[in-house]
Amino acid sequence: MDKNKQYFKMGLGTLMVGTALITGGICATDSPTVYGATQSKVITTKTVVNLKKQLKQKQAKLAKATTKATKVKLRKQISTLKKRIQAASKVKTTTSKTTKAKKQQKPVAQSQASSQASSTVASASVQATSSAQASASVESSASSQATPQQPDYGFQFVNSDSISPQATFTPDNPDNLKVGDGAILLSDNNLAIYNSLPSSDQPDASTAISNPKVYNGTLMLIDDIETNQAGITYAKVTSVADPNNKTVVGWVIMSQLRVAISDAQDLMRAPQNTDASSIDDVKSGALAALNAIRAKNGLSTLSEDSLLTTIAKTRSQDIVTDFSHDDAQGNSIAEKYLTAAGIYGGAAEYDRYGENLSADLNTRDFSYYMIGYQSVYSMTYADASDSNWGHRENILNPNFTNIGIGVTYDSNKNCFYIAYEFTGVN
Numbered sequence: 001m002d003k004n005k006q007y008f009k010m011g012l013g014t015l016m017v018g019t020a021l022i023t024g025g026i027c028a029t030d031s032p033t034v035y036g037a038t039q040s041k042v043i044t045t046k047t048v049v050n051l052k053k054q055l056k057q058k059q060a061k062l063a064k065a066t067t068k069a070t071k072v073k074l075r076k077q078i079s080t081l082k083k084r085i086q087a088a089s090k091v092k093t094t095t096s097k098t099t100k101a102k103k104q105q106k107p108v109a110q111s112q113a114s115s116q117a118s119s120t121v122a123s124a125s126v127q128a129t130s131s132a133q134a135s136a137s138v139e140s141s142a143s144s145q146a147t148p149q150q151p152d153y154g155f156q157f158v159n160s161d162s163i164s165p166q167a168t169f170t171p172d173n174p175d176n177l178k179v180g181d182g183a184i185l186l187s188d189n190n191l192a193i194y195n196s197l198p199s200s201d202q203p204d205a206s207t208a209i210s211n212p213k214v215y216n217g218t219l220m221l222i223d224d225i226e227t228n229q230a231g232i233t234y235a236k237v238t239s240v241a242d243p244n245n246k247t248v249v250g251w252v253i254m255s256q257l258r259v260a261i262s263d264a265q266d267l268m269r270a271p272q273n274t275d276a277s278s279i280d281d282v283k284s285g286a287l288a289a290l291n292a293i294r295a296k297n298g299l300s301t302l303s304e305d306s307l308l309t310t311i312a313k314t315r316s317q318d319i320v321t322d323f324s325h326d327d328a329q330g331n332s333i334a335e336k337y338l339t340a341a342g343i344y345g346g347a348a349e350y351d352r353y354g355e356n357l358s359a360d361l362n363t364r365d366f367s368y369y370m371i372g373y374q375s376v377y378s379m380t381y382a383d384a385s386d387s388n389w390g391h392r393e394n395i396l397n398p399n400f401t402n403i404g405i406g407v408t409y410d411s412n413k414n415c416f417y418i419a420y421e422f423t424g425v426n
Contacts, residue, residue, distance in 0.1 A: 055081040067330035080213075151243035154221045155182035158259050160266035165367035171289070171377055172233040173225075173254045175365055182260030183220050184267070185237065185252060186361075190391065191216055192382040193250040194234075201230035201297070203381075205388060215239060215249055219260060223248070232381055253381050255374055259365055269364040271411040278368045279407045282360075282416050285372030286405050290395060290420075293380050297396055308404025308421045311337045315419035316406035319357055323417075334421060343423065350402070350423035354394035360416045362409070372407070375418055400424035 058081060062074040166176055177183055185191075193212040194203055220237040227233045233254040239247045258267060291301040315334060327333055334355040338344035344353055358375045366374060379391035394400070404421040 051081055051085045055085065061328075064328065065330060067326075070326060070330040153182060153219065153240045153243050154246070155180060155260065157182065157262045160261045160263065163259060163261065163266070163365050165365065165370060169367075169370070171255060171370070171373055172227075172231075174370055174374065175257065175259045177222060177225075177235070177254065177257055177259065179222055179225055181222050182240070183222055183235075183237070183257035184260055184264055185215055185218050185220050185249075185256060186258045186267075186363075187213075187216055187256050187378060187382065190378045190383045191252075191256065193252050195250050197226050197228060197234055197236075197251050198232070199228055199230075201232065201381075202389065202392065209250055217264070218249075220249065220257065221246070222257070225254065253378070255377055256382060258363065267361075267363045267365060268414055269362045271362070271414050274362060274368075274409055274411070279409055279416070281368035282372035282375075282409075282418070283405050283407045285367075285369035285374075286376050286407075286418060286420070287372075287403070288369075289373040289376035289380075290403065293376065293395060299396060299398055300401070302403040302422070303401065305402040305404055305423070307341055307343060308402055308423060309406065310404070311341060312404035312406030312419045312421040313408070314406065315355070315357070315421065316408040316417045319359070319417050319419065320408055320410050320413075323357065323359065325355055325357065338421075338423070349425075351425050352399060352423065354397060354400065354422040356391045356394050356420040356422075358418045358420075360418060362414045362416060371416060372418070375416075394420070394422050397422065397424070399426055 055078060058074055058078045062071060062078065065071045065074055166174060170176065175183070191212045192203065192205075193209045193215065194207050195209065196207055198204070198207070218239050218241050221240050222235050223238055224236040225233065226236075234251045235254050235257055236251050237249050237257070239249050261267065287302075287304070294301055311334070314337065318333065325332060325334065327336075332355075334353065335344065338350070338353055339348075343349045344351075356379060358379065360371050360375050362371070376395065380395055381392075383389050383391045400422040401424040402422070406419045406421075408417045409415070410417065
């Protein structure tokens with residue numbers, strides 16, 4: 001693989017947040033993640049079936065893959081899917097045991113049975129510690145109808161009605177969070193968690209934990225907030241997904257922490273409120289972040305190229321249904337478009353290119369401008385786990401001079417799909 005092509009061989013990830021399941025950056029409606037006194041993450045049969053379907057598709061692609069890079073990427077995705085299926089199956093087993101225990105109880109009135117069912121769902125959550133505890137929860141509800149005790153998260157949830165984008169643009173802490181606040185760790189694309197506070201603009205990847213995505217969508221308590229020597233703000237967080245077993249996780253960039261509300265579904269913006277001007281704002285935010293970060297590192301700003309922008313728009317439409325840099329044969333789709341347009345290869349205008357792709361949730365705590373800005377910010381400062389800073393290398397490549405950014409919004413998945421097409425000369 002030559003030096004140019006390394007820039008578009010990026011890894012893809014899988015995560016569960018809010019109302020969306022994102023697989024390789026593709027948003028698809030699934031069971032919501034709910035935090036609070038009554039319910040945590042719920043795993044449905046549909047979720048397991050979908051995961052197994054994805055696994056078969058990836059295995060089929062692996063069998064046909066011809067390039068080493070594609071095979072490595074697919075094997076990584078297959079490994080992640082197998083782990084998620086195994087974890088989901090364990091949760092389903094716990095749920096089945098809880099339901100069996102419930103059937104052994106004496107019949108109750110309809111209103112009381114409804115209350116029991118609600119408690120059963122709560123007890124069969126991801127954080128349920130045993131089927132015996134789940135059964136005890138049902139029996140308590142059936143006998144006394146007592147209000148469930150609020151778990152001790154160590155903070156108070158924010159009222160979802162009060163959520164709106166901050167009036168003052170602060171990319172390092174968009175939700176204006178403070179020490180002692182609760183927060184949801186939420187990354188649409190790239191996520192890195194460090195064992196110690198990073199000291200440089202590009203953290204040492206060796207200090208990052210090995211599997212940060214297990215914490216994506218997790219409820220956190222902010223223990224500390226520090227701005228390092230490079231001016232990047234990080235928070236030290238503790239997982240409170242299980243309030244009875246709080247676990248110190250590490251340091252994350254503040255911009256990937258969202259305000260904690262009891263139902264993560266309420267973070268999502270209503271699709272009907274998103275229009276063409278919103279897409280323009282996302283694009284403007286992304287371009288502003290690119291050039292601000294380049295200027296901070298002593299590099300020239302990128303100039304928008306109308307032809308590159310057209311290609312980027314097409315690529316953003318492509319990745320709504322196929323979130324990939326390569327076609328089925330392992331060849332770069334972007335390179336095919338650039339060559340066909342006559343601006344890359346041979347005696348063409350540019351002799352190098354790069355491509356970054358992202359899928360960004362339409363959350364209402366961020367302005368549309370901030371959604372675009374955060375997309376680039378994450379690729380720059382939290383890119384260690386997926387592509388080993390490949391996205392960052394594109395953003396800070398001194399040989400890139402031009403950029404095309406394409407944004408497509410999919411109302412069905414409530415996501416913005418963004419394609420970044422970089423070009424330059426050596």
